[in-house]
Structure formats: structure tokens, C-alpha cells
Amino acid sequence: MLGQELARGREARFEALMRVVVEPLHRYLLRRADADAVEDILAETMLVLWRRLEDVPGLGVGPETDPDDVLPWCYGVARGCLANTRRAERRRLRLVERLARTAPPAESGEAEHAELHAVLGTLGSMDREVVLLWAWEGLTPRAIADATGLTPNAVSIRLHRTKKKLAALLDERTAPTLDMAQVKEGPTGEQRRTTRPAEGH
Template identity: 70%
Template structure:
């Protein structure tokens, strides 16, 4: 029943509201604002004056209210566009100049290719996406323990391949803070 009432309403107000928006909005925003307007009309279907049971709808009763909804949606779209433009301007003013020389990561990518696909994915989720083992486990379907083991082994292999073996843990001096075998 609700769907039928909405279809009747759209049949009566769809074209006039579209024309209303075409005359007031940028061409690339009309369809988005129309869709938002229709969504509001759907949500507030019971509030539309003059709709009744939806069998016989008088455009003179429903159109002004629907124009008001479209006007509100258009105002929201304009405010959102204004915020977006202000953000772009602010980012442009504060953007740091990026170095012209690009960093060569060829060695790293070659080392990553030596890992099997799952280990490579685990390392990338950890390093690039910043996920903890529990999050990586959720993505990959492994257990968190299995992820931790794979990550440890993969990092160790990458360290050897990249020539960055550290006999000492980070922040520790050799012979201090830990058991020596």
C-alpha cells in the first residue's frame, strides 16, 4: 500500500519537481538532489498534505509541500558543496611541496615478491594498512596466532633479503635487557 501511494505521488510531482530543480541547481547536481528529494518524500510519506490514501492526488495540494522538500534538499546540497570547496581551498593552501625525487622501492618490491601470496598479504596488511594481527586474521580467515607467526617469519625473511639484520632488538644495547642464550 505504501509503495502504491509513493508511486502515485511520484507520478504527480516527479516531473514538476525535476523542472523546479533544473531551474535552480547546477546541471550535474540535479539528479542527486532529485534523488535526495524523493528519498525524503518516501521517508515522510505520511506527512505529505493532501496525499490521503493516494488514489486521487490533487497536485495543487501536494506540490507546494514537495517543492519545500526539494528546496531544503537543494540547500543541503549547496552547503555540502560549499564545505567541499572550502576544504579543497584549505588543503591547497596548506599542502606541502612534495620532493621532486621519487624514492626507489624496487628492492623492497622484489623482496616482497619472494614471499608466498598469503605471507605477502599479511605483511602488506600490517605495514600498509596498519592492521594488528587480530584485524589481519579477520581479513585473511587465519587465526590471530597464525598471523603473528606468519608475520614474524615474513619480517625476518625480508630483513635478511634487504640486508638489515639486527642482532639487537630495537632500543636495547647488546647484552642488556633480555636473556642471552
């Protein structure tokens, strides 16, 4: 009886978590992965969250869960699942190349936003992740620190440096309409969904 009650309580907590993180995590992955792979990566992320439910910081026992409390940690889980998928894809591509040298590498699926992604692609992987978490997910430096494992001070420094670099690169591009506002819109042209201003310098 007690075991059944504990199981039901765990399921209720997981459902409460899913209600607030599924859509943000789906958007997060869509901006970073091929659309065909997003559902699989999201499912893997959900599985990890279920297995590590007790580790999710800020997840209370009640029916309501504050996204600001749980999302940074969940972004970190999704980031890890995405990295695993990319490593597996790289291994697959290396195997394909060995078997058939004529096969071209897979396209990123973001050709229509090549100008924006060309600029973002000049950044180091962590700098890019920090600025995307700020611009597209609307996270504060402290929340970005939780998602990436950096310190809040390191995030603020990276964010300040990276925004200056991006602004300079965007000024140099031939497309005059491409600017930091477009970076914040993301690849779908959709403004980030946040009710609070992003912090950082």
C-alpha cells in the first residue's frame, strides 16, 4: 500500500514537471538540432528526468511547479542528451564516409537562416550556448550557470564578451537587416517567450 502511494506521488511530481518543461525543452532542441531528431532527443531527455526526478532542484511535492526553479537544470539535461546524439551522429557519419566516400555530410536543416547561423557558428561551443540560452530561452546569468555548470560570474563575462563579438560580426555581414534583434528571435523568427528581462552585461 505504501509502495503504491509513493509510486503515485512520484508520477504526480513527474506530471507536474512535464507540464512546465516539455514545451520550453522542445523549443530549445528545435533551435539546436535537426527537426527529424528533436522528438527522439526530447524523449531521451524525459527518460533521464524520470530516472533523476529526485535530483531536480526546485521540484516541490505540490501540484504546482515554478518553471524558473526547474528549467535551468532541465536545460542542462537536454543539453547532455543533445551532445550524446551529436556524438552518435558523428560516429555514424564517419562510418558512412569510410563505406561510401561519395556520400555528402548531412545538412543542418537551417539553410534559410544561413547568414545568422554563419555568425553564430564562429563562436566557441560554450560561448554559443551561453548566448543562445540568454537570447532564445530568456535565462538570467545565474540560471545559465545552473544549466551549463559555469559560475554566474563566468557566464556574465562570457555573455558580455560574446555579445560584443556578435554585434561586430553582424555589422560586418553583407545583409544590412541582420542584427542582434534577429539573434534574439531565433531561427523560426519567433520572439523568445519570457515574462522577465534577461540579465547580464
